[in-house]
Amino acid sequence: MASVISFDAVSKAYPAGGPGRSRAAGGFVAVEDAGFTVEPGSIVGVIGYSGAGKSTLVRLINGLERPTSGTVRVLGVDVGRASAAELRGLRGRIGMIFQQFNLFHARTVRGNVAYPLRVAGWSRADIDARVTELLDFVGLADKAGQRPRRLSGGQKQRVGIARALATSPELLLADEATSALDPQTTAEVLDLLREINRRLGITMVVITHQISIVHELCDRVIVMDQGRIVDHGDTYRVFAHPRAALTSRFVDAVTQGVPQGETLEALRARGGELLSVDVNEVTSDDVTAVLDRHGVRGTV
Template identity: 75%
Template sequence: MTVISFDGVSKGFPATRRGSAVSALEDVDLQVERGSIVGVIGYSGAGKSTLVRLVNGLEKPSAGVVDVLGVDVGSASASELRGLRGRIGMIFQQFNLFNSRTVRGNVAYPLKVAGWKKQDIGPRVAELLDFVGIGDKAHSYPRALSGGQKQRVGIARAIAANPELLLADEATSALDPQTTGEVLALLRRINRTLGITIVVITHQISVVHELCDQVIVMDGGRVVDSGDTYRVFAHPRAALTERFVAAVTQGVPTGDTLDALLVGGGSLISADVNEFTSEHAADVFEHHGVRHTVVFGGVTDIRGRQLGTLTYRVHAEDDVLASVVAELSTRTRAQLLRPSDAAPTRGTEVAS
């Protein structure tokens, strides 16, 4: 079941004294399925924040249809939008906690707003704090907490009233890598245990890499790439996606690195490693009786599936090298590297 649908959505803002008119989103189509974890990634100005404001009804589209949890945001009344927001939890980059309230008070606040009975709030708050791993911090104030603990409070508050949809807006940008990993693991547990659909807005490809089932890549207000995270990583369709993927996968050596490797003797062959590769490069080398050693590259895990590029130093005659590359190329992207070589562009086709 689709919980978020954008159909030909554009959003513009009129000119002001401080600047000209802005087109924040242009002809955006996307869908988010119930129970999924979807990452929306792009640099500053890509349109991510505007997209979030459309999802929670803080803005209405200039054109197209935004449907969230069965509510047409563009035509909804003020009361309908308030009802929609009550079904959506929000996690913020800077936590947005009440400094004058204890941890317990912060988590209890949305329950009071939602009209929960007083006798039900206490047990619910205790349950939530235990779930996010800070049950012992109930009577602490935000100033006494670490960044990771503050974000756990924010997460507990966001899921307090049993939302159907959780929006995490740059939720890990202010955290160190270890704490980021802990928060991502918590979000994954929320999705799996509670069945809440999660949309993660981020500029960090590592977050998408570690957490998301699906990814939507935005650039200049448009969706330039989207789909299953592994497929998008393995076969990016946009230059921006290429740049993001390069941050978490080791590619083909170029420039001084390539020249230094070539000095070591033999020849260099690079080959992609992915789940669509029907045979490992090592098997091909052995089939042709070619000695080989991995000298560059790496393989990373994308939601339980391998992706990367390995570069091998090989020793063989030119005709054998050509046969090896030809056979590898029937299974994956492969090439014989030379001093002037630059990293090739990945294909645009997405394997089925």
């Protein structure tokens, strides 16, 4: 099966004064020599600090930017060579979820979700049926008539997700979709995204600066730094065996409390395994069960 997204030696340069971090002759390079694929049904995280090139990568994927060099193929479309009409058609097959929700405040929840369907020329009856289905799916059936200002941040993002799903996209791009949310609401949104992937089989690319999001949600991860991909692969491999200093810094952020330096070496010298357990909202019995699976004796 063909890849949903394929980047082959892709660079994107801007004139002097444009976005980006790496200086090139006469301008800035926002993405430099990027190469990766995204396979059907996968959830791929793209992580990096501000200015790493993540947003430019999204704009290349949805055809808002064309590569300066290299080849970008998305859902079979060569973004660099496609006509304007072909790019519009491509964007119709891609759903977008935004950090600040991008809702129409003058429209109701139902009106926001219905908007892309009206633009696509759906009939009123089909729009009503689809919107009802989507609001039920994201758990907002009882909020259909409310305006966005009356909703919590998590509810607004659920409206954004329902709107992104309205036209049954083949690819979903989530650009910092949880960074404006509190931890509990973030967990709920991640659960919803996971359910969308499981039930609908939609391929997802998740742009974030939060390694915990990648850890919780993504099958694979791409780590970007100053426009370049410095690490990528299976999420477990990247976490367990980071190949770049930046990856290690991200991993350290989610392994706080793990012994380091001389303490770690002293523990290793005594033999056995060093087991790290992420304790969130779990009971002591849950943690004990994890220890038991690894043959560790102890109490919590």
